[in-house]
Amino acid sequence: MFLKFIKPIFDMTITLVLWAYYFLSFFLFAPFYLYSFCFSRDHERIFQKLNCIFYRNFFALVRTIIPNLKICTADEVLAIQSSVIIANHLSFLDPILLISMFERQKTIVKKSYFGLPVFGFVLKQSGYIAPTSNLFADDMMCQIENLQKHLALGGNLFVFPEGTRSRDGSIGQFEKGAFRIAKLCRVPIKIVQIRNTNRLYPPDSFLFNTCVPNRIEVKLAGTIEPDYENKSVSISALMVKARFLLEKMNK
Numbered sequence: 001m002f003l004k005f006i007k008p009i010f011d012m013t014i015t016l017v018l019w020a021y022y023f024l025s026f027f028l029f030a031p032f033y034l035y036s037f038c039f040s041r042d043h044e045r046i047f048q049k050l051n052c053i054f055y056r057n058f059f060a061l062v063r064t065i066i067p068n069l070k071i072c073t074a075d076e077v078l079a080i081q082s083s084v085i086i087a088n089h090l091s092f093l094d095p096i097l098l099i100s101m102f103e104r105q106k107t108i109v110k111k112s113y114f115g116l117p118v119f120g121f122v123l124k125q126s127g128y129i130a131p132t133s134n135l136f137a138d139d140m141m142c143q144i145e146n147l148q149k150h151l152a153l154g155g156n157l158f159v160f161p162e163g164t165r166s167r168d169g170s171i172g173q174f175e176k177g178a179f180r181i182a183k184l185c186r187v188p189i190k191i192v193q194i195r196n197t198n199r200l201y202p203p204d205s206f207l208f209n210t211c212v213p214n215r216i217e218v219k220l221a222g223t224i225e226p227d228y229e230n231k232s233v234s235i236s237a238l239m240v241k242a243r244f245l246l247e248k249m250n251k
Contacts, residue, residue, distance in 0.1 A: 010210055029054055033122060044146075047125045048106070048155075049104075059071060066200070069214050072218070073101060076220040080192075083187055084159065085158035085159065086159060086161055086179075086192065087159070087192040088162065089194075090165060090169065091197035092203075094165075095158075095160070097194070101218070102158075104154055104155035105155065106156070107129070107158050111131065130143070158192075161179070171243060174239045176239065182226075182238070188224065189225075192219070193250070197216055199216075222245035224238060224245075
């Protein structure tokens with residue numbers, strides 16, 4: 001009975017502390033972003049590194065103030081380089097958790113987010129990708145060329161091919177974009193499984209779910225290294241294999 005009474009208060013307090021940190025820290029980081037934009041020759045790389053540090057600090061605070069929470073990332077995941085990472089999607093926390101793991105990272109972000117003040121500027125300068133309906137449109141091909149350089153230098157592109165968060169933990173239908181990009185850039189596809197972020201921050205909820213034991217895990221479900229020289233390699237086959245690996249880990 002006591003826990004039932006105190007939990008909503010604790011959830012609200014923790015949530016307000018975390019969001020206050022999120023927004024206040026963003027302003028503290030603003031001078032570093034601005035300096036990088038004005039004086040760095042490779043501000044895209046610096047912006048990505050700043051994003052990584054920002055979210056690492058955020059999750060360090062999450063682990064510190066939420067009791068009985070563990071966040072465990074497999075060494076195989078942290079070692080990923082020069083790959084397209086395909087991950088399942090359970091919570092708003094998923095993309096920022098992956099950003100916190102890699103100093104050089106790109107992802108695909110909803111086009112509308114690029115229009116937001118300040119936040120959209122950071123997304124653009126970080127080299128994150130705004131999707132278009134036509135992968136071969138001029139603006140998209142320019143982004144792909146930049147992405148090829150990014151991947152060649154050890155960076156990663158992570159994508160949630162379901163396109164939205166799963167409400168029941170099951171794997172939804174995949175979109176083709178990430179697999180087409182992997183084929184164009186001729187890089188390995190790493191399949192990564194995320195567990196229990198939805199228990200900490202459920203979809204469609206403002207409040208963090210605290211006071212309950214939770215173990216967030218990020219594991220490597222498998223690697224797909226297609227022979228891109230073989231013309232029989234199909235996007236559909238890559239999607240089927242990636243889905244199989246994720247569903248196998250979900251069992």
